[in-house]
Amino acid sequence: MSVTISKKTARRAMILKMAAKMFREYGFASATMRDLAKNIGIEAASLYNHIKSKNEMLEEIVTGMANDCKEHLEDIEQKNTTALVKIESLIRFHTQMMLYHSEEYSVMVNEWMHLGPSVLPQFIADRRDYVKRMEAIIQKGIDGNWLKPIMPYVVVLNILSSVRGLEFWHKSSKTHTAEEMEENMVKHLLGALKD
């Protein structure tokens, strides 16, 4: 019995993984349930034994990633470190999420607007809250003279957007390693904040 359940769970996880891959490659609106089914090797109708709807898949992918990000931010906030260390940790965390969980992360940052009306407002509110809390960390660093004064809103936007842009690297010929990319992300995005 438990074998049956875990098998079903694994199958569902596999479907969600493939859905993330396709949402990322074609966009949520252009990816079709028929293509998803074909890539898995079943008929489109059979998908609905594992999921409720196309939108439910998007919601699960996006909120899953969003929760991971929120958790990490809370950890960071608790720690007794300087603003510089905290921001560096945030840059590294997001970079690694994009580099090692690129499908789900890309879907979150690129397809969230297709979320259904029952989850979209909450996602937007959460995102705004996340940005505000990153801004607060930077502002504290500026107030304490640990960081150079650059508008926190712009810094946060740039960090998050730059990570989003790593999608291009991921799809490209990869002439550089993930580690190199991460180090240079830190150098560039943190460099202007240091003395």
Added chain:
Amino acid sequence: MSVTISKKTARRAMILKMAAKMFREYGFASATMRDLAKNIGIEAASLYNHIKSKNEMLEEIVTGMANDCKEHLEDIEQKNTTALVKIESLIRFHTQMMLYHSEEYSVMVNEWMHLGPSVLPQFIADRRDYVKRMEAIIQKGIDGNWLKPIMPYVVVLNILSSVRGLEFWHKSSKTHTAEEMEENMVKHLLGALKD
């Protein structure tokens, strides 16, 4: 006769402007010709007196913006200035494009993948070329010891991605002015390259 032509041209330009607005807001795939027609005040079928297809509109919007960017880069390359000044000019140019031509610029950076097979390969090749030439400017600056050594590929990706992220500011409550945003973009993205 010439009045008729210019009227037609103006109408077409207006349709393209509205299309850009809707491609940006809903995404190319989700924006419909029927909604576009409704927003203009005509029937969907009537659109085809001004344009050939939905894809043609996308192509015109995207390649129009891409050409503006290419032209600016060529100007920059000709000028006899330091790498730092050139990169600053590039940051300011792209920031202004996003801030003052947000519809078309957003469509270019977010919807280019829906370009038809007759233009997509060229667009990708052009984009790669554009990045390579920005990288070359930075590399020259590093070689001449005018810039701190940060991987040019990452710097270029971050600059372009950060500008893309300004879309969020544009849609938001706008608690900061466009000028403030531009100055802080320069401070953050160029700061790490300076000594």
Added chain:
DNA sequence: CCTACCGATCGGTAGG
């Protein structure tokens, strides 16, 4: 997990 099929909606055309 499949066959069969639905209502809706899409981009686009014919003909005026």
Added chain:
DNA sequence: CCTACCGATCGGTAGG
């Protein structure tokens, strides 16, 4: 610029 309409395709359901 409109009426009328088409073929294709979509997400999803019924019933087994």
